Amino acid sequence: MNSYAPLxxxxxxPAPTVELHAPNPxxxxxxxxxxxxxxxxxxxxLNTSAxxxxxxxxxxxxxxxxxxxxxxxxxxxxxxxxxxxHARRGARIAAGHIQVADVSLLExxxxxxxxxxxxxxxxxxxxxxxxxxxxxxxxxxxxETLHAHEPQLPKAAQQQRLQQTxxxxxxxxxxxxLQRFPHQLSGGxxxxxxxALAFVLRPRLIVLDEPTTALDVSTQAHILQTLRRLCKEQxxxxxxxxxxxxxxxxxxxxxxxxxxxxxxxxxxxxRLFARPSHPYTLGLLAAIPDVARQHPLQAIPxxxxxxxxxxxGCAFAPRCPRRTAACEQGEPGLQTxxxxxxxxxxxxxxxxxxxxxxxxxxxxxxxQAPLMAISNLxxxxxxxxxxxxxxxxxxxECLAVxxxxxxxxxSLARTLAGLGDNATGELRxxxxxxxxxxxxxxxxxxxxxxxxxQNPYRALNPRQTVGQCLQAPLEHxxxxxxxxxRARIEAALQRVxxxxxxxxxxPHQLSGGxxxxxxxARALVCEPSVLICDEVTSALDVSVQAAILALLKQLQGxxxxxxFVTHDLGVVRAIADRVVVIKQGxxxxxxxxxxxxxxxxxxxxxxxxxxxxxxxxxx
Amino acid sequence: MFYARWWREPQIRRGAxxxxxxxxxxxxxxxxxxxxxxxxxxGVYGTPASDAPLGHDFLxxxxxxxxxxxxxSILWMSLAAAAIALIVGTVLGLLAGLSRQRLDQAIxxxxxxxxxxxxxxxxxxxxxxxxxxxxxxxLTVAIAFTPGVIRLARGSAVAVASQEFVxxxxxxxFSRTRILLREILPNVLxxxxxxxxxxxxxxxxxxxxxxxxxxxVAPPAADWGLMINxxxxxxxxxxxxxxxxALLIGVFAYGTxxxxxxxxxxxxxxxx
Numbered sequence: 001m002n003s004y005a006p007l008x009x010x011x012x013x014p015a016p017t018v019e020l021h022a023p024n025p026x027x028x029x030x031x032x033x034x035x036x037x038x039x040x041x042x043x044x045x046l047n048t049s050a051x052x053x054x055x056x057x058x059x060x061x062x063x064x065x066x067x068x069x070x071x072x073x074x075x076x077x078x079x080x081x082x083x084x085x086h087a088r089r090g091a092r093i094a095a096g097h098i099q100v101a102d103v104s105l106l107e108x109x110x111x112x113x114x115x116x117x118x119x120x121x122x123x124x125x126x127x128x129x130x131x132x133x134x135x136x137x138x139x140x141x142x143x144e145t146l147h148a149h150e151p152q153l154p155k156a157a158q159q160q161r162l163q164q165t166x167x168x169x170x171x172x173x174x175x176x177x178l179q180r181f182p183h184q185l186s187g188g189x190x191x192x193x194x195x196a197l198a199f200v201l202r203p204r205l206i207v208l209d210e211p212t213t214a215l216d217v218s219t220q221a222h223i224l225q226t227l228r229r230l231c232k233e234q235x236x237x238x239x240x241x242x243x244x245x246x247x248x249x250x251x252x253x254x255x256x257x258x259x260x261x262x263x264x265x266x267x268x269x270x271r272l273f274a275r276p277s278h279p280y281t282l283g284l285l286a287a288i289p290d291v292a293r294q295h296p297l298q299a300i301p302x303x304x305x306x307x308x309x310x311x312x313g314c315a316f317a318p319r320c321p322r323r324t325a326a327c328e329q330g331e332p333g334l335q336t337x338x339x340x341x342x343x344x345x346x347x348x349x350x351x352x353x354x355x356x357x358x359x360x361x362x363x364x365x366x367x368q369a370p371l372m373a374i375s376n377l378x379x380x381x382x383x384x385x386x387x388x389x390x391x392x393x394x395x396x397e398c399l400a401v402x403x404x405x406x407x408x409x410x411s412l413a414r415t416l417a418g419l420g421d422n423a424t425g426e427l428r429x430x431x432x433x434x435x436x437x438x439x440x441x442x443x444x445x446x447x448x449x450x451x452x453x454q455n456p457y458r459a460l461n462p463r464q465t466v467g468q469c470l471q472a473p474l475e476h477x478x479x480x481x482x483x484x485x486r487a488r489i490e491a492a493l494q495r496v497x498x499x500x501x502x503x504x505x506x507p508h509q510l511s512g513g514x515x516x517x518x519x520x521a522r523a524l525v526c527e528p529s530v531l532i533c534d535e536v537t538s539a540l541d542v543s544v545q546a547a548i549l550a551l552l553k554q555l556q557g558x559x560x561x562x563x564f565v566t567h568d569l570g571v572v573r574a575i576a577d578r579v580v581v582i583k584q585g586x587x588x589x590x591x592x593x594x595x596x597x598x599x600x601x602x603x604x605x606x607x608x609x610x611x612x613x614x615x616x617x618x619x
Numbered sequence: 620m621f622y623a624r625w626w627r628e629p630q631i632r633r634g635a636x637x638x639x640x641x642x643x644x645x646x647x648x649x650x651x652x653x654x655x656x657x658x659x660x661x662g663v664y665g666t667p668a669s670d671a672p673l674g675h676d677f678l679x680x681x682x683x684x685x686x687x688x689x690x691x692s693i694l695w696m697s698l699a700a701a702a703i704a705l706i707v708g709t710v711l712g713l714l715a716g717l718s719r720q721r722l723d724q725a726i727x728x729x730x731x732x733x734x735x736x737x738x739x740x741x742x743x744x745x746x747x748x749x750x751x752x753x754x755x756x757x758l759t760v761a762i763a764f765t766p767g768v769i770r771l772a773r774g775s776a777v778a779v780a781s782q783e784f785v786x787x788x789x790x791x792x793f794s795r796t797r798i799l800l801r802e803i804l805p806n807v808l809x810x811x812x813x814x815x816x817x818x819x820x821x822x823x824x825x826x827x828x829x830x831x832x833x834x835x836v837a838p839p840a841a842d843w844g845l846m847i848n849x850x851x852x853x854x855x856x857x858x859x860x861x862x863x864x865a866l867l868i869g870v871f872a873y874g875t876x877x878x879x880x881x882x883x884x885x886x887x888x889x890x891x
Contacts, residue, residue, distance in 0.1 A: 418790050438790045446792050453783040461784045463805035472801070473791050522787070 034101070035059040036204050036237035037083070042096030044078050044087055050308025052078045052091060053261040057334075060254075062204070062235040065228065067252035067269070069245055069284070071541040072512075073304050075261040080207050080241045084117050101204040119149045122198030122206040122236075127214050128190035132182035138193055139178025142166075142200055149201050165200040168233075169193075170226050187405075188219035192226070199230060206231070206238045212247065216404040216567065221611035224251045243541060246288055246570065246613040249273060254340070257281050260304050260315035263334060267341035273615065277337060277348035279320045285615065287546035289574035291597060292614040297574055299547035303511060314345070322347045369431065371395040371561055372449075372530060377415065377425035379585075385411045386423070386585040393530065398552075398562040400576035400593070402569065402608070408585040410454075413534050413565045417451035430529075447477040450523035454535040456515035460507040466493075466518050467503035473526050492521040496551060513544035520551065530561045537571065549575050569612045573597055581605050628885045634816075634878025641871040645690025652684040656841035664850075664857040676850050676860040680841075686863055689841035693830075693868070696757050697822035703761035705815050708768020713799060713807075715769065716776030727773065730766035738763040739825060746834045756835060760825055764818050771814050775807035809886045816879020823872045843868050 042056035053075040060066055070076040078091065085105050087093050098105040100120050108116055117123070125131035133141065142165070146158050153161070166173040169192045182190055191211055198206050208227070212220040228251055231238045242248050248255065255272045257265040257280065265278040276282050283300040302319040305311065311318060313328040320327065326346055334342045337350070370392035379386040385408045393399050403409040415423045418438025427434045429449070435441050453459040460469060470489045474480045480488065490500045496517040507515055516536060523531055533552065537545035553575060556562050564576060572579055572593060580590040581602065589602040600606045625631050653670075654660050658680065661668075665675035673682035715726035745759040779785065780803060788798045829835035830844025838845060843864035850860035 419786060438792055441792070443792060446790075451787070451790055453787065455783060459783040459787060461802055461806070464801075472788075472793070476791060476793060519787075526791070 035099075036062045036064070036101060036235075037239070038097075038099040039083070040097040040099075042079070042082060042098065043094045044075075044082050044091055045094045046091050046307055048308060049094075051094075051261055052307045053082070053258075055262060055333075056096070058256060058263070058266060060205070060237040060239070062237055063232050064254065065231050065238045065240060065252045067245075067248035067255040068239055068241045068258060069243070069248065069255060070258035071243060071284075071304060071543060073260075073306065074258045076241050076243075076258050077209060078261075079258065080209050080239060083205070083207050083239060084121055084123055085113060086117075115149060118145065118203070119201050120203055120205065122201065122203040124191075124194045124198050124206065124208040124211045126210045128187065128194045128211075129182070129214070131194060132190060134182055136181075137178065138180050138182070138185070139175075141193075142178075142196060145197055146200055161200060165196045168199060168230055169196045170222075171196065186219075187215050188223060191215060191219075191223055195223070195227065195230070199234070199236070202234070203236060206236055207241070208238060209241045210243065211240075217569075217613075218404070218607060218611040220247070221613075227251065244288070244613075245273075245284055245542075246290065246615050249613055249615065257284070260310055261307065262315065262331075262344060263342075264316065264345065265341075265343045266334070267343075271338070271341050275341075275349075275351075277341065277343040277350065278316075278345045279322050279347075279349070280316050282349060283319075284542060287543045288615060289546075289549070289568070289570035290615040291569040291573050291609065291612045294573050297546040297549055299550060300543040303513075303544075316345075322349075368394065370428075371430060372416065372563075373428045374416065375426050377412070377423060377427075379408070379411050379415060379420060379423040381422060384585065386415075389425075389582075389585070389587060391580060391587070393561060393563055394578075395529070395561055396556070396559060397577045398556050398564055398575055400572040400579040401563065401565045401582060402567065402572055402579055403582035404567060404608075406584075407582045409565050409567075409582050410534055412582065413451070413532050413563065416530075416563065417449060417532050418446070419451075443477060447473070447526040448529040449532065450526050450528035450530070451532045452516075452519050452523055452534065452536050455539050456512055456519055456536075457507075457539070459519045460515055460522075462507055464506075465503065466505055466507070466510075466521075469507075469518065470503070470522055470525050473522065477526055488525055492525045495524055495555075496521045497547075511544075512540050513547065516540060516544075516548055517551070520548075520555075524555075528560070530563060531555070532563045532565070534565045535567065536564075538566070538568070545571075569597065569609065570614075581608070625882065625885060628881050630877055630881035631885060632881075634874050634876070634881050637870060637874030638878055639874075641690065641867065641874060642694060644687070644867075645694040648687030648690055652681075652687040654681045654684040656680065656685045656688040657839050658684070664853040664860070666857055667859060673859045673863055674857050676846070676857070677853055678849075682846075682857075682860045682863060685841040685846060686843070686867065689843045689846060689864065690867065692753070692836050692840070692842050693823060693826050693844065693871075696753060696760075696826050697819055699757045700760035700764065700822045700826075701815055701818040703757070704764035704768050704818055705811065707761070708765045709772045709807075709811060711765070712769040712772025712774075713776050713803065716773040717780060717795070717799065717803070723773075726769060730769040733766040734770075736763075738821075739828065742825065742829065743832075743834060746829065751834055751837060753836070756826070756829065760822055763825075764821070768811070768814060768818075771810060772807060775810050776803055779803050779806045809882065813879045813883040813886075816875050816882065819875040820872045820879070823868060823875070827868045 037060040039056055039058050043051055043054045045051045056079060068076050068079065081087065082093055083098060085108065093106060096106065103116060103120060105116060142162050143158060146153065146161065163173045171177065171189065171192050185193065212223055215223065230236065240248055240252060249269065252269055254266065254268050256263055257278065259280050265281045272281065276285055286298040287300060289297055300319055305315055313330055314332050317323045317327040324347065332344045332346050334344045336342050337348065372393040375390040377386055377389040389412065401409045401412060414420060415436055418436065418441060420436045423436045425436065427436055429445060434445060438446055467489055470492060471485055474485050474488055489503055493500050493502055498514060498517050510518065537548050540548065549571065552562060566572060576593050578591065579593050579596045581588050581596065581604065583604050589596060589600065589605045596605060597609065600609055659678055660681050661671055661675035661679045663677060663679050665671065665679065667674040671681050671683065673686065676682050676685065711726050715723040741763050742759045746756060749755055785798060785802050788802050826835060827844030830842045831848045833848060836842035836845055846864040847861050854861050
């Protein structure tokens with residue numbers, strides 16, 4: 001239904017200028033010192049010849065791990081797939097030269113290119129659950145890959161290679177495991193299988209596209225350790241794409257920061273985290289919540305330009321606090337500051353980062369009757385999810401509910417909000433008993449508890465304008481019509497820092513951050529006392545996340561009570577007053593944030609904290 | 620603005636124009652026809668002449684006049700059949716998709732059994748048993764189409780109902796009817812509309828086929844399918860009496876099909 005060939009005129013066009021731009025700079029005699037990956041003047045453009053990425057130059061030594069960092073739309077995935085000589089539909093690799101080991105990749109076509117993908121360059125996708133064929137067992141899957149690329153390898157050698165790879169990536173190699181289907185494995189095991197698929201062919205380069213975003217922190221930490229060990233042991237160069245600087249901090253040797261399709265900064269890891277130079281890198285670092293310390297999060301104002309809409313001069317200038325008139329004149333090239341630090345900025349920050357201001361003192365609340373209290377909560381879907389859970393929410397506090405996936409934290413939040421279909425338990429709100437089902441709650445109470453969803457792309461009806469979406473609850477709860485309604489809508493939009501013109505737009509015309517603001521505005525027009533936020537920032541970029549967290553914090557300052565469900569302890573540190581740690585449907589620890597995060601008592605909390613990547617720790 | 624975006628898609632525009640042209644021809648044809656459809660004005664299988672550009676048929680009727688008169692029946696019957704199937708199927712499908720319990724099982728089971736009957740045989744059976752009144756034919760064609768709509772509506776509704784904006788509406792405590800009409804229906808409308816276009820195409824084919832087989836519109840009334848049947852003996856002498864109605868049926872089916880396909884492509888492209 002959707003493979004319409006005429007819509008993809010670029011699909012057969014080879015990159016025409018590649019041959020012209022491919023002078024082989026390295027002599028044929030060198031072998032030891034040759035970099036594993038060499039990228040020169042790489043340019044990928046859309047059919048409209050607007051560039052997605054351009055002027056990309058870097059090299060990578062064997063065993064070196066490069067972190068490729070940028071926000072959505074920065075071109076990092078385009079660059080990553082270009083390293084496999086692939087461009088998504090509607091785009092093409094227009095110019096440049098990519099050399100992996102001895103092979104000039106962009107000059108390959110057909111069969112040699114197929115052999116190079118996998119054999120020479122491995123790829124690990126973001127979501128292993130989707131990347132693994134659900135109909136193939138693990139053993140045959142690995143053998144098939146091996147057979148496709150090295151058919152001449154004898155059976156025994158294949159088996160031996162397979163077993164060795166499985167040991168390397170930390171998977172059991174027994175027959176029973178190899179008989180399993182992907183859905184019978186945990187997320188971490190699936191990602192290990194992906195690693196095995198990449199490493200079994202002994203490639204020279206591995207490209208990893210956010211391979212741990214779908215995983216829990218402890219699994220993520222283990223995968224990253226395994227990856228680093230493998231790259232170092234086998235001398236495989238790796239390009240690790242991520243939107244999160246904190247995640248790659250302990251993994252990579254070098255970091256490349258991408259903005260609007262250009263390299264804005266490239267530096268060794270130690271250098272980048274200690275003395276970031278480009279204002280964008282500084283902005284990213286200031287926007288990332290860190291579990292190690294509470295610092296005021298700063299969002300980067302504005303958003304990145306789309307391909308073809310780059311301003312003259314520096315693409316970051318419109319958002320940059322250090323911009324001058326010169327920034328709008330010409331595009332700054334990469335200048336070398338020191339041995340392993342390059343930055344594309346006219347006014348780079350040259351001093352080391354100043355220590356941030358001391359964390360604000362949190363007001364401790366006097367003991368009072370809780371605004372919301374739930375006790376004896378049990379929830380069962382096809383299996384028990386929550387067990388005898390009891391929880392108090394004080395008025396005006398921000399309570400974080402933390403746990404890994406499957407811990408039941410989202411189920412708890414949904415039950416509080418009135419979606420607990422199979423739940424039993426007692427809920428008291430503002431001193432009165434309240435049903436667990438929103439439908440059975442009195443309208444006067446129902447509007448006081450509002451819920452904000454994780455995914456802003458699914459939380460708004462695509463067929464309704466923002467205005468219609470905000471109007472419905474006003475008519476429903478307050479019987480407001482016409483002008484009064486419009487005034488409330490505009491007030492709500494202003495409160496979430498959106499222009500009032502947004503009211504006439506459809507959700508697909510808005511960015512992810514804007515949609516989440518609309519979702520918050522929809523909750524706000526109901527005049528809630530409690531906002532239940534379910535991972536509201538996990539689908540957003542870090543700079544947008546910082547802005548949304550600041551907005552929620554501001555709402556809390558205006559008297560709102562927040563229940564904030566998250567898996568990210570950094571976010572907890574940034575926003576919460578009190579934290580509840582949930583494991584397998586039970587509360588294992590709760591208390592004030594600083595106490596739980598600095599002096600955890602429970603072993604599970606301790607392990608969560610140990611595996612959470614942190615920025616501020618000494619390098 | 621939704622429809623303005625549709626109009627920019629060349630395929631949708633082409634399909635809509637072709638369909639519209641045939642619809643106008645069928646609607647206003649009777650006024651334009653030089654003769655009444657049952658007037659015998661020329662020789663049997665008379666070849667085209669200046670006063671009869673398409674010649675005459677097996678009884679000496681003017682082919683052009685019969686052509687201009689014969690579109691209305693297929694137009695309203697196919698439209699009515701597709702519309703009835705769409706409405707009944709959507710209601711049942713949404714009901715099944717949202718109840719997700721016994722009712723869902725019952726409706727889905729019914730639709731599956733229903734689908735197992737071959738369409739045309741079912742229609743032929745009913746028409747040969749109960750007669751060939753136009754409303755009966757429309758109803759039986761609609762009945763043949765309904766299970767497909769049920770399955771489509773149910774599938775789309777289940778996909779939409781799991782989205783968070785529906786849950787948000789549930790949490791706000793909106794009534795089920797409101798959630799159905801305001802949150803879910805607008806989001807399943809596009810696939811249903813595409814299906815409606817396809818049903819029109821199939822309906823045109825099926826109704827012409829019925830007429831051709833002698834189960835549709837009764838002679839001497841003019842009807843494109845019937846005309847093909849009546850005049851097939853003279854195909855070599857006076858091909859226009861067969862080719863002209865066949866061509867119109869083909870163009871009509873093509874137009875509705877391209878239109879439906881265009882909408883499907885457009886919405887697929889939007890989602891990508």
